[in-house]
Amino acid sequence: MNKFMSTMALAALGSLTLAAQSTGTLTPQEKKNQDIAIVEMKDILQYGHLELADKVMAPGYIQHNPNVPTGRDPFKEFFGRFAKPTPIQDEWKKKPVLILTSGDIVFFLVENEGKDPLDPSKTYKYNWFDMLRVDNGMIQEHWDTAKKNPPRPAGDKK
């Protein structure tokens, strides 16, 4: 019982530490916008359920990632090539470090791992963002950190 109590005390302390770093108070509308954005980032992109795109993404979805075509249908076609749908869970496959929602904007901070260019046997951590704009219950626009991929060797006509 003592052990249980101290575990509980530790858990409480842990949440206090987290609470000290506030991600702000969400209005009911911001909560809705955040939930809609999570459908894209988690259910569609992580669990592969592209059939949900029509439910949460506007047909004119504006894509700012320079490697992905703009529009909802091109999005479905692009990610449909990689999607392997598995049952949707509440938990993320890869959880964002932080989600911030302000009005119609939902911002996700994601931590990635890359190969260290100085020592490819090592990995290091870097950061990525995804940002969605939600209006009228539909996701209208997406931004992230992606730069244009270098040409594949086969297509490299130098």
Next chain:
Amino acid sequence: MRFLKFNMLAGTLALLATTSLPIAAQSKNMTPEEQKNLKMALDWWREGFIAGHAEVIDKYLAADMIQHNPNMGNGNEQIKQFFKNRTPMNPIPAVIPADRMPAMAFAKGDYVVLVWEREAKDPAEPSKMYKYDDFDLFRVANGKFVEHWDGAMKNPPRGGGKE
């Protein structure tokens, strides 16, 4: 416009209204504290990065700031070193030049998000430019930035032929 009541400077407000609609659009969702935090980030950007004034570093960046950019160490000392090579701009511009405004900026809770639209050479066709996005994220505590994230990846070894 509810936030007119709060202590936003008239100049900043005019700037938000004229040069950056996305910032103005998010402003109405912010508390006075969040407005203050956003203003602090834009002031740091203007007085520090744009105008190159090293003496403002301690005002905005905590000495033990946690740095998530993988090319930089924790703290604000390294940033002071960077600024040593710069000639400060005088007077400090009263507003951020339009071409150096973030594409989107907001504060929520203890955090401030700045999203930048940038241009780079198209790797498939170096005569062309294309647009991409990047970000800065700050966490605020006790009136200073205590943690920073951005989109930087580890630099390749020098002389590696990039750029």
